Amino acid sequence: MKQALVDKLSRRDVVTAEEVRVLADLLDPPRRVPAGADIVTEHSRPNHSTLLMEGFAARYTTLGDGGRQITEISVPGDFIDLHSLLMKQMDHGVVALTDVVVANAPHAKLRTVTEEQPHLTRLLWLDTIIDAAIHRQWLAAMGRRSGLGHFAHLIAELYVRLQTVGRVEGLAFDLPLTQSVLGDALGLSAVHVNRLLSELRTDDVVTWSHGRVEILDWDRLVALAEFDPTYLRLHSEPV
Amino acid sequence: MPRYFFHTLDGACIRDEEGEELANVHAARSEALAVFGEILRYQGDEFWETGKFSVIVTDADRRSVVTLTAVAVEGQEEDAGR
Numbered sequence: 001m002k003q004a005l006v007d008k009l010s011r012r013d014v015v016t017a018e019e020v021r022v023l024a025d026l027l028d029p030p031r032r033v034p035a036g037a038d039i040v041t042e043h044s045r046p047n048h049s050t051l052l053m054e055g056f057a058a059r060y061t062t063l064g065d066g067g068r069q070i071t072e073i074s075v076p077g078d079f080i081d082l083h084s085l086l087m088k089q090m091d092h093g094v095v096a097l098t099d100v101v102v103a104n105a106p107h108a109k110l111r112t113v114t115e116e117q118p119h120l121t122r123l124l125w126l127d128t129i130i131d132a133a134i135h136r137q138w139l140a141a142m143g144r145r146s147g148l149g150h151f152a153h154l155i156a157e158l159y160v161r162l163q164t165v166g167r168v169e170g171l172a173f174d175l176p177l178t179q180s181v182l183g184d185a186l187g188l189s190a191v192h193v194n195r196l197l198s199e200l201r202t203d204d205v206v207t208w209s210h211g212r213v214e215i216l217d218w219d220r221l222v223a224l225a226e227f228d229p230t231y232l233r234l235h236s237e238p239v
Numbered sequence: 240m241p242r243y244f245f246h247t248l249d250g251a252c253i254r255d256e257e258g259e260e261l262a263n264v265h266a267a268r269s270e271a272l273a274v275f276g277e278i279l280r281y282q283g284d285e286f287w288e289t290g291k292f293s294v295i296v297t298d299a300d301r302r303s304v305v306t307l308t309a310v311a312v313e314g315q316e317e318d319a320g321r
Contacts, residue, residue, distance in 0.1 A: 146281050146282070146283040147278070147281030147282070148281075148283075148285075150281075179257065188277065188281070189273065189274050189277055190257065190259070191245040191247065191255055191259075191274045191278075191294075192274065192277055192278050192281070194253065194255055194256075194257070195247050195253045195278065198253045199253075202251070
């Protein structure tokens with residue numbers, strides 16, 4: 001069940017059999033959270049971190065007028081709040097965008113890992129560093145890319161992250177989200193998202209229907225997005 | 240609350256099939272202006288392919304509520320300054 005996490009970490013460095021066992025021992029039994037429910041509440045003080053095993057989740061910040069900005073979409077294999085081990089109080093919330101399966105990793109056990117497993121600790125540390133790198137890319141896209149470039153960047157990023165954890169078929173993947181959720185992630189109105197989808201479809205770059213994305217022209221998608229996957233750190237090099 | 244639809248037009252018309260529930264016509268106008276400004280801001284060079292962009296708001300009965308249009312007019316800057 002923690003296979004997605006092991007698959008992802010194994011792209012970055014060798015994960016030993018002992019480390020795989022340590023990760024398995026770290027996790028409580030999986031539990032389900034329905035779409036729309038909070039997995040981690042804004043401002044809460046969790047005593048465990050949460051591994052996303054199936055489905056999609058999102059980090060978000062709510063605004064005074066009831067609006068919401070999604071700051072990262074999480075995919076299977078993501079430790080959605082590993083930083084709560086040290087941050088203690090959550091500065092943002094994490095919501096289930098679809099029905100999800102998650103597992104808790106008690107902070108007491110995570111602390112023991114940091115004391116007894118220096119290499120695995122660095123691998124997990126790297127994962128939180130990559131969260132920050134994803135946020136930087138989102139910030140640059142939000143501030144400076146065209147609407148089409150920004151949207152294309154999100155699709156390219158999600159494809160590569162899902163491919164890493166074996167959740168794609170060829171150039172297609174499931175992404176059962178509404179245009180309004182996408183708008184919250186892109187900082188754009190749902191009307192604008194609808195328009196961008198239509199443009200990508202008309203230009204034979206990407207189609208998105210019934211919650212399934214199909215990339216028709218990867219090279220043009222990458223060009224539109226100016227997508228450079230360096231920030232996802234998917235090459236194997238000792239940490 | 241009534242539902243309003245925000246279609247966009249720049250050569251090809253992209254229809255809004257989902258629409259949005261808003262309190263009244265005034266709220267629909269505000270939303271139209273927000274969407275109009277947002278899309279123009281992110282359009283880049285695309286705008287210049289037609290030099291024209293509209294947001295057309297309709298109600299649930301497909302009646303037009305309001306239309307916002309941006310149009311590029313070239314070569315008349317001096318006239319406009321007088």
